[in-house]
Amino acid sequence: MKIKTVLFACMVASTTSVYAQDMYVVGSVGQSRYSGDGAGASTFDNTFANNGAAVQSSGVSNTDTAFKLLLGYQFNPYFAVEGGYVNLGQLSYNGNFADGTGSGTLKNDGAVIDALGIYPLSNGFSVFAKGGLYYSNTTLNLASGAPSVGGAYTYSGSSNSTNLNYGVGLSYALTPAFSVRTEYERFNNVGDTTVTGGRSNVDLWSVGLVGKF
Secondary structure, three states: OHHHHHHHHHHHHOOOOOOHHHEEEEEEEEEEEEEOHHHOHHHHHHHHHHOOOOEEEEEEEOEEEEEEEEEEEEEEOOEEEEEEEEEEEEEEEEEEEOOEEEEEEEEEEEEEEEEEEEEEOOOOEEEEEEEEEEEEEEEEEEEEOOHHHOOOEEEEEEEEEEEEEEEEEEEEEOOOOEEEEEEEEEEEEEOOOOOOOOOEEEEEEEEEEEEEO
């Protein structure tokens, strides 16, 4: 799978130094929010309508739990590189048709590699800004039992894309080896117009634990 290959490459790139005290791992959990052309109810409505459904009402839940696992290397107090796996959860759709209902999900996960600029503050705090590349897989799933769409309609399509991501954050050192951090990130233009119905942006707010080794 291409995502696993890119993930492995990201992690290898982050571990090329023999100075283990400058390497670290990050585990974070938070909330994602989908937005943009591919994340609106109309994207799903149009697909069902094109297959015969008369959509009367619909809506989406565009937030979900997300998480990431990263491996990084800090070259000096001001610069680091990290990469790993990001799971941005899913957007969920529900529609009411003249003769039944329909449902759908839009999911995204992938591999990321970022460069971080860090500015140490006092009392163990530091702020950072980050930016890099996100190679991801976006999957759209649809299903309906309405007679107007054939009684057992299903659709599943996925697309891969490489796009920019960026973010800012704040960290606090609990000990020389452990710190906590909170951050905001934006993953741009995941998905595509042909297979997943449009491109989406995903915002991620997360809190994580950083361990040096």
